[in-house]
Amino acid sequence: MFEKYEILSSFLVNFWENILFLIILTITYIIIKLAEFFTAKSPKIQSKLIMLRAMVQNFLLTQLYSFYGDILFYSTIEYRTLDLTEG
Secondary structure, three states, X not given: OOOOOOOOOOHHHHOHHHHHHHHHHXXXXXXXXXXXXXXXXXXXXXXXXXXXXXXXXXXXHHHHHHHHHHHHHHHHHHHXXXXXXXX
């Protein structure tokens, strides 16, 4: 079926853009969290970083939940079709 529609059978290749997007959001979240730690003595900057972190965190969770079902489904299918008796 994958060959008929010229789609790679590996789910990681098909979802690479989504996974890369989640990684970028996670790195952004970590950078903001570190910036909060280092600017703890400046309340004005701290409050702006907290708002920014909350926005990135909520967006990250939304994207994770939207991709999670598809990634879990296709990875389960791929792992069930692995033939470990070869080579």
